[in-house]
Amino acid sequence: MLDRLMRSAAALALMGGAALAAEDSITIGMVLEPPGLDPTAGAAAAIDEVVYANVFEGLTRFGPDGSVRPALAESWDVAEDGKVYTFHLRTGVTFHDGTAMDGEDVKFSLDRARAEDSANAQKALFAGIESVEVTDPQTVKVTLTAPDGNFPFNMAWGDAVIVAPETIADAATHPVGTGPFRFTGWTQGDRVEIERNPDYWGEPVAITKATFRFISDPTAAFAAMMAGDVDAFPNFPAPETLAQLAADPRFKVIVGSTEGETILAMNNRQPPLDDVRVREAIAHAINRQEIIDGAMFGYGTPIGTHFAPHNPDYVDLTSISAYDPEKSKTLLAEAGVADLKLRLALPPPTYARRGGEIVAAQLAAVGIQTEITNVEWAQWLEQVFKGKDFDLTIVSHTEPADINIYARPDYYFQYARPDFVALMDRLTLTTDTSDRSAILKEAQEMIARDHVNGYLFQLAKTGVADARIEGLWENSPTQANDLTAVRWTE
Known part of the structure; x- marks a missing residue:
């Protein structure tokens, strides 16, 4: 009886969603709330x-x-x-x-x-x-x-x-751009609203109003989809429910790839992580597939360097840091490290919170204890990204083709090996496609052998949407919920 009542409530909510569809509006679910809305002054x-x-x-x-x-x-x-x-x-x-x-x-x-x-x-x-x-x-x-x-x-x-x-x-709180939508409001902790720009220079968009709702909890995200409170969740945080949603004709599951290299980032200037043997020991303690299965329910591609597997210049270097806990113990002994305890800062996304628990258990198996701290996104940006006050953290780098960040001396994991910086300088000056490819492959191998970070997996784009919605991106070549081609169908 209770199950029938819940289904009836969901159906009524979906009817409400249909009414919204007739008005050409849409509600998009997002895991994280942005710290501001100025893309020229923030990393989120x-x-x-x-x-x-x-x-x-x-x-x-x-x-x-x-x-x-x-x-x-x-x-x-x-x-x-x-x-x-x-x-x-x-x-x-x-x-x-x-x-x-x-x-x-x-x-x-x-x-x-x-x-x-x-x-x-x-x-x-x-x-x-x-x-x-x-x-x-x-x-x-x-x-x-x-x-x-x-x-x-x-x-x-x-x-x-x-x-x-x-x-x-005032762009952080009231962005003014040239795009097909204009900002109308931000209820912090809940939503950002935009509406169609009637004076847009290009082709008018089909959607008249869009609301971005922030729902970080996987259970709440699933409930919002089932109730029709959210029309689409392009990066859905509850992969364990995707099979159930795919079997429901009201929804469609959209699985693609992203530019998101998910890494166990290490502070390369923080002892003993400034010793490559310790970083390598951490890398060999990691069972990537166990993390993908346990945290992402099988969605994700193992990586051994900071490069997207779908890129034609990608090199599979996972063997360099293959799961080998005995080798981890040997490397720690060679480095003279015992009873190591490291701080592990975990931002809100599912891959970080769930993945972090698995990583902590894997590190404990080789004698490395971790002190886990769950931090909100703004705190992560301030403490980890800007302040470099961390030992380990898990984050997905979703910027496109961003291996050049390893050449930045002030970047949060603090690598910037001079040989790598020189490689990136050469890459900038090189226009020949084959020469650029060779440089990129050399760069991938250099950071893999230096074990700058623990390379976990390429984040899959697992989205869910009302079956009547068309035009959402299947893949994520950049971090965007581009609504310019989105529309409702009958």
Whole structure:
């Protein structure tokens, strides 16, 4: 009887969802709430999950297949020396406050991102810019210090969106962009709301209103889907329920790949983790498949380096850090380490909290004790990412093709081996595809053999949606819930 009542309640809730569908609105579930809504001043993936391609746009953008496409720049030319990019901007583009977007806004955005006091989390994307010149309101010339065939790719990141000087100060709480949706409200701890921009320069979107609801608890996420409180959950945190949802004709399960290298990050300058033998011991203590099965219910691909398996330049290096607990014990003895206790900071995502418990048990089996601390996302960003106050943490790096972060001396796991930095410098100057591939493969092997981090798995994109919704991304070439092609069907 109770089961029938629950099914009836779910059906009524779904009817409510159908009414929303008729109004062309949608509610999207997200695990994490963004700490702010300015993608040019924050590292959290949740920022882009709300605003990328929806509220903010860049000169270029990523398509759902990972390709780089025109956005605010309808085209661009590259000088023969590969150092000068001339971007031709679209006409008739306005910000959500009604002011025109032109070359001066592009110059402001790029100069701000590359400034010495820039708070941009991906400042390296702009490091090669020598100057930005506005030749006329619709044309911007960017001169680089060296050739970089990857520059249009860099400009597609969420960190490179175009903003206006008049509104950037309040962007964290009231973002003003040029996108097909405009920001309407943020109820902190619960939701962000956006609505269709009637003055959008491009093709109007089908959705008139979108709400992003923040539900980190897997059980609550499942209940929200079943009750119709959420129409789609593109990164669903309860993989153990996917089979049940897939069997229900009201829903469809969307499984794809992401750019999310999930790692057991180690503080490479914190003794004894500054000893490669200790880091290697930790790596060999990890049973990747056990983590994938136990934390992700089988969804995920084992990785042995910081590179996406679907990338054509990926090298399978899992054998370098294969599960071998006896080798772990031997390495710890060689390093003279006994009774080791390390701090393990776990942010809210399911892969971290559930995976962290499994990792802790695996490390304990080789004699390494862990003190687990569950931290909220804002605390993780402040303490771990910015403050580097940690020993171990588990996080998924969802930025596209981001192996270059290992060359940054101030990055939170603090590696930046000079040989690796030199490799990344060579990569920037290399345009030949085969040569770039060779450098990337060498880079993957270097960090794998240095055991910079414990490489766990590539995060699968496991999404759930109302069966009538079309246009959600199957894969995640960047961290985004792009709603520009989403629509309801009958």
